[in-house]
Amino acid sequence: VYVSQPTSDDPRDTTTAPLKARFLSPSPDDQPVIPASTSLPELTVKAIFLGILLSVVLSGANAYLGLFAGMTVSASIPAAVMSMAVLRAFKQSNILENNLVQTSASAGESLAAGVIFTIPALVLIGWWETFDYWQVTAIAAVGGIVGVLFTIPLRRALVVEAKLLFPEGIATAEVLKTGGAVRDASGKMQEQHPELASIGGSEQMQRRSIRALATAGLVGGGTKFAEAGMKLWSGTLEVGGSAFGTIWVMGINLSPALISVGYIVGLNIATLVFTGGVIAWLIAIPIYVGMNGLPDGTTDAIAAAGNVWNTQIRYLGVGAMVVGGLWALINLLGPVKRGIASGFAAYSSSNPDAGSLPRTELDMNMKWVLVCTGLSVIPIFAVYQIIVQQVAVSLTMAAIMLIAGFFFAAVAGYMAGLVGSSNNPISGVTIATLLFTSLLLLALLGTDSAVGPAAAIFVGAVVACAAAISGDTMQDLKAGYILGATPWRQQVAEFVGVIAAAFVMSPVLFLLQERYGIGTADGLAAPQATLMASVATGVFGSGLPWTMVQIGGVIAVLLIILDKTLEARGAEFRTPVLAVAVGIYLPIELSSSIFIGGIIAWIASRRLGRREPAQTGLLFASGLITGEALVGILLALPIVLGQVSSVFSGDMFEVFSIAPLGGWPGLVVLAGIAYWLLNLASQEPSEN
Numbered sequence: 001v002y003v004s005q006p007t008s009d010d011p012r013d014t015t016t017a018p019l020k021a022r023f024l025s026p027s028p029d030d031q032p033v034i035p036a037s038t039s040l041p042e043l044t045v046k047a048i049f050l051g052i053l054l055s056v057v058l059s060g061a062n063a064y065l066g067l068f069a070g071m072t073v074s075a076s077i078p079a080a081v082m083s084m085a086v087l088r089a090f091k092q093s094n095i096l097e098n099n100l101v102q103t104s105a106s107a108g109e110s111l112a113a114g115v116i117f118t119i120p121a122l123v124l125i126g127w128w129e130t131f132d133y134w135q136v137t138a139i140a141a142v143g144g145i146v147g148v149l150f151t152i153p154l155r156r157a158l159v160v161e162a163k164l165l166f167p168e169g170i171a172t173a174e175v176l177k178t179g180g181a182v183r184d185a186s187g188k189m190q191e192q193h194p195e196l197a198s199i200g201g202s203e204q205m206q207r208r209s210i211r212a213l214a215t216a217g218l219v220g221g222g223t224k225f226a227e228a229g230m231k232l233w234s235g236t237l238e239v240g241g242s243a244f245g246t247i248w249v250m251g252i253n254l255s256p257a258l259i260s261v262g263y264i265v266g267l268n269i270a271t272l273v274f275t276g277g278v279i280a281w282l283i284a285i286p287i288y289v290g291m292n293g294l295p296d297g298t299t300d301a302i303a304a305a306g307n308v309w310n311t312q313i314r315y316l317g318v319g320a321m322v323v324g325g326l327w328a329l330i331n332l333l334g335p336v337k338r339g340i341a342s343g344f345a346a347y348s349s350s351n352p353d354a355g356s357l358p359r360t361e362l363d364m365n366m367k368w369v370l371v372c373t374g375l376s377v378i379p380i381f382a383v384y385q386i387i388v389q390q391v392a393v394s395l396t397m398a399a400i401m402l403i404a405g406f407f408f409a410a411v412a413g414y415m416a417g418l419v420g421s422s423n424n425p426i427s428g429v430t431i432a433t434l435l436f437t438s439l440l441l442l443a444l445l446g447t448d449s450a451v452g453p454a455a456a457i458f459v460g461a462v463v464a465c466a467a468a469i470s471g472d473t474m475q476d477l478k479a480g481y482i483l484g485a486t487p488w489r490q491q492v493a494e495f496v497g498v499i500a501a502a503f504v505m506s507p508v509l510f511l512l513q514e515r516y517g518i519g520t521a522d523g524l525a526a527p528q529a530t531l532m533a534s535v536a537t538g539v540f541g542s543g544l545p546w547t548m549v550q551i552g553g554v555i556a557v558l559l560i561i562l563d564k565t566l567e568a569r570g571a572e573f574r575t576p577v578l579a580v581a582v583g584i585y586l587p588i589e590l591s592s593s594i595f596i597g598g599i600i601a602w603i604a605s606r607r608l609g610r611r612e613p614a615q616t617g618l619l620f621a622s623g624l625i626t627g628e629a630l631v632g633i634l635l636a637l638p639i640v641l642g643q644v645s646s647v648f649s650g651d652m653f654e655v656f657s658i659a660p661l662g663g664w665p666g667l668v669v670l671a672g673i674a675y676w677l678l679n680l681a682s683q684e685p686s687e688n
Contacts, residue, residue, distance in 0.1 A: 051104025143465025216623025262597020270598025276583020319552025
């Protein structure tokens with residue numbers, strides 16, 4: 001869920017969807033796979049337990065990826081395959097159980113996006129020295145819960161009535177259909193419906209999918225362990241020097257996960273992220289140094305470029321992100337207003353007797369939705385009161401959270417239908433909330449308020465979690481609509497996944513901070529959290545390089561004009577602002593690796609005659625991300641355990657203290673993995 005999550009700013013654009021209904025289109029009469037008259041076990045004990053487990057695993061993996069790369073990707077399909085792999089061991093299992101498991105699991109990874117885009121900012125501004133467990137848990141849990149609650153009245157309008165793509169939801173449904181068999185009491189596989197046979201052998205497809213995901217997980221994890229644990233090579237390869245009166249720097253990060261991100265989001269988004277990197281590192285930094293000279297105390301080109309980017313140039317991304325986020329919201333006001341009105345109209349016109357509705361149309365009762373929404377305000381009000389210690393201000397913050405949370409949850413749900421969860425502009429939504437909240441709190445608390453920046457970030461964090469979960473929930477409900485799931489059971493599964501992930505977010509952030517550092521030059525970049533910290537403190541008087549922010553805003557306006565021109569010409573390639581803004585805010589070595597992944601997806605598509613790359617490639621890329629992320633988190637454990645036992649230490653796996661050959665061995669390994677991914681993605685469907 002995954003993000004940041006850049007997208008086109010035009011609500012009519014679907015060209016940047018990373019997963020454009022690769023496997024399935026709903027039937028003309030919208031008949032689900034499992035008819036409403038058929039009742040299968042869904043919310044079973046094993047489905048809940050497995051959903052909790054996968055939610056925890058995938059939330060940790062996505063937290064690492066988002067802090068590292070500044071982007072997150074949907075984990076619905078990997079979660080579906082993992083679920084199938086485990087449920088195969090049970091004598092009785094079915095497609096709707098699988099769907100409930102992936103629903104919970106994907107909720108966890110989506111929640112991680114909202115958390116990592118905002119919560120680390122509280123450490124970066126010095127409000128916390130480390131992550132406060134209960135406050136992080138409360139923010140994540142409440143934000144996720146209200147995100148699910150706010151989607152319930154919108155489900156029929158957006159999932160059933162609106163002609164929205166919901167790419168991950170459709171693709172997830174197809175993946176589940178390929179393994180859509182029921183095991184009877186004897187353990188024998190029984191096909192649920194004859195039409196499933198036309199898709200392909202369920203057992204064979206399951207084995208291939210599971211093998212691709214597992215193999216990639218081992219490869220990604222092994223590569224991360226060799227690089228970060230054993231120090232066999234360095235994680236980046238950089239070159240720099242002086243020419244034409246200025247400095248020039250270029251680099252590549254040797255992470256398979258970054259190439260996988262580029263592969264999943266596709267060439268359009270990957271190119272725009274790289275374009276942002278080029279604007280910052282190959283245009284703006286050389287111009288700045290040429291005009292102002294090297295920063296004091298720096299002589300090395302690479303170090304000097306990093307200093308200039310950190311103190312000046314990355315704020316171009318702040319301006320671009322603010323303008324891009326506001327532009328996206330302006331474009332969405334009309335569609336979201338119609339969606340909200342349609343959703344409530346559907347509820348008001350529905351027969352209040354739930355027994356008169358088919359199973360596949362049963363949502364959670366609206367009375368419970370309203371009660372739960374009201375109750376969710378209590379813990380958030382308590383957290384806000386601890387911070388500002390002014391009841392009136394805390395109530396204002398809670399009201400902003402509810403209003404902004406509902407509106408932006410609707411925005412995120414609508415955008416998920418257009419371009420998918422992986423491309424949902426969560427960072428743009430959050431920075432708009434943060435800016436508005438900061439200005440309001442500035443009026444209430446004054447410029448000398450010590451708590452103002454933190455208070456604004458707390459509000460933004462809840463809204464970010466709500467928006468991230470809203471988009472994911474709509475994707476899951478679309479998959480359930482196609483498969484014939486019961487909506488209220490899926491909504492309960494979303495709650496389960498959210499709560500499970502909320503309890504592990506703080507420990508994961510703590511481990512990553514201890515091992516790598518967050519928001520540091522040589523650690524995890526955390527671009528969105530760094531941006532949120534900069535905006536919040538800047539509004540309250542600590543100052544920002546406003547010239548750079550303004551230039552970034554001008555860049556955003558030019559990109560919007562270009563995007564509208566391309567739209568008018570019917571061009572396939574578009575220029576959404578938020579993707580470029582993320583690239584400006586990332587180190588060049590990260591955006592260059594993402595770009596390589598986009599090129600791999602493009603080459604695979606051309607090999608297949610411009611068709612979408614093979615499903616196996618998607619699963620392999622997802623496995624690389626998950627494996628690398630999990631090992632990256634596990635490598636932090638020895639540092640923490642070393643505080644209680646001398647047996648453990650952060651360098652206990654090291655073969656070399658400094659990689660003797662730098663990044664060159666890693667480049668060879670990365671090239672091999674990229675070639676492997678390209679071959680898998682280029683397979684014909686019959687081979688896949």
